[in-house]
Amino acid sequence: MSTHRLFVALRPPRAIREQLIAAMHGISAARWQSDDQLHLTLRFIGEVDRHRAEDIAAALGSLHAPAVAARLAGVGMFERRGRPHTVWGGVEPQEPVAALHRKVDQLLARVGVDPETRAFQPHITLARLGHAAGPVAPFLALHSDLASAPFVFDHALLYESEMGHGGSRYHPVARYPLFA
Numbered sequence: 001m002s003t004h005r006l007f008v009a010l011r012p013p014r015a016i017r018e019q020l021i022a023a024m025h026g027i028s029a030a031r032w033q034s035d036d037q038l039h040l041t042l043r044f045i046g047e048v049d050r051h052r053a054e055d056i057a058a059a060l061g062s063l064h065a066p067a068v069a070a071r072l073a074g075v076g077m078f079e080r081r082g083r084p085h086t087v088w089g090g091v092e093p094q095e096p097v098a099a100l101h102r103k104v105d106q107l108l109a110r111v112g113v114d115p116e117t118r119a120f121q122p123h124i125t126l127a128r129l130g131h132a133a134g135p136v137a138p139f140l141a142l143h144s145d146l147a148s149a150p151f152v153f154d155h156a157l158l159y160e161s162e163m164g165h166g167g168s169r170y171h172p173v174a175r176y177p178l179f180a
């Protein structure tokens, strides 16, 4: 049976994506994300069959949560096995994003999606780093006080991820408005 790799995310507005894209240089051989790939994951779901995907999309239809006001705030990285793996842009304040994450978690629990075990750390991935990637420290230092004008996340998206050789493609499959 065909499966769908799903996640729920927030999409930064165009001006914010442009600001992030403008910062995407300075780490050799980094796999910088394209505009279409930029998002803040609220909840990774993983592989589900079509029936479950429909239940998930329907459950998220009862998401009733306020729009989230935020701004870009700094950059960071995740390591895996002691090596830099991902560089990302941060947002502040984090608590309203975390509150939305918890709400999404609760709705998904109702349709049997296991609760998240990893600590939620809101981030917008800017680049993925393979073994060939150059040093990350200069990038982190240069953008440590990355900031933006305030902006609003006014909807959440259910995305399907399609993994390919040139990186993942993310297709929005449902859109859930947040109230003003």
Ligand code: 2AM
Residues within 6 Å of the ligand: 007, 040, 041, 043, 044, 086, 118, 124, 125, 161, 168
């Ligand atoms: P990342 O950007 O930090 O890599 C689609 O793959 C989205 O889901 C990406 O934003 C990715 O986060 C996130 N993701 C992938 N696998 C995940 C996992 N096991 N747990 C949490 N988030 C995951």
